[in-house]
Amino acid sequence: MADFIDDINAVHREVGRRRIPAGDGHVVVLSRRYEATLEDVWNACTTPERLARWLTPVTGDLREGGSYQLEGNAGGKILACERPHLLRVTWVFGENVTEADVSEVTLRLSAEDYGATRLTLEHASVGDPEFWDRYGPGATGVGWDLSLLGLAIHLADEPLPDKETFHTTPEGRSFVTDVSQRWRAAHVASGAPADAAERAAAATAAFFAPEE
Template identity: 35%
Template sequence: MSPTPTGRWIPTATGGELVISRTFRAPIEDVWASVTESDRTARWFGPWKGDARPGGRIRYQMIQEEGAPWSEARIEACEPPRRLVLTDSMAHLELRLSTVDTGTLLELVHHLPGPDGVGAGDYGPGWEFYLDALVASRDDTPMPDFNDYYPSMKPYFEALLE
């Protein structure tokens, strides 16, 4: 079964937000731990280490990327258990968590500069993959295959910008 893209494009005054979300039948604190505790992020994204406070810097490893490189990010905001904002050399990311009737809504927001959303076709499939990997890690099910996401989802994300 092929995964279905869920991303949305929201134009803003400074560019736009590529928003991809998942809902979990779990308390907000537990989902927060899945996206902020290194031993838990290691299960679906990769581990991290460093100074995890606003203004601090962390190093993180994206285990699904070729060569599993380590990168550096700055923590712009950390408001447990509702909001985390990170910037690195390639992205300005925000995680927003909220309580909903069925549990917790997690929104991954990739802020893109400029109204044309350059890069959404490449970033979107990757974030869909990583959020499905988060779901798999929490449900103890097999990890998704990136080849099911890219390049097949690229046209969907490019069409969001039209």
């Protein structure tokens, strides 16, 4: 679990608000440094062959103004693509969605010293207020934490854990529980009451890694 602890500690998490076309939304922000070049990280995040290795297969017209679909996950339109620094997309999950269900994901990459890269991901969404009250930022944040962990393992050219069973392993449960608590802390830092943030973190952990 030591390596996963390092990955958990490597991510900076924030919670805020930002207006998007769907309305005034909540924003979760994750930022971490990868010991890989800017071009390598950009390619890992935008090349279908590499995305399939650490995230999920993607199809579509993969260019600015085009659209994409992640297998078994979200799809949307590509709003901006400025190689190798900026990718912004709409994020839509499911069918029969309303305008309020259309969220936005922004990925920013910047070069750092010693050939490393800083990745910052923002996910802004309006969504259902009751859902936010129940799960808080962790409902979105934990999913992205798992994705950034997968990216780190991929960039290190190491084997990824089985996505279907990771949450059932002791290491996977510990990862989800710890990250849920990190989002609790970010939630409180954004102004949320401590008791509400704790309940949301517990609900999030139970959602991602339910007890058998």
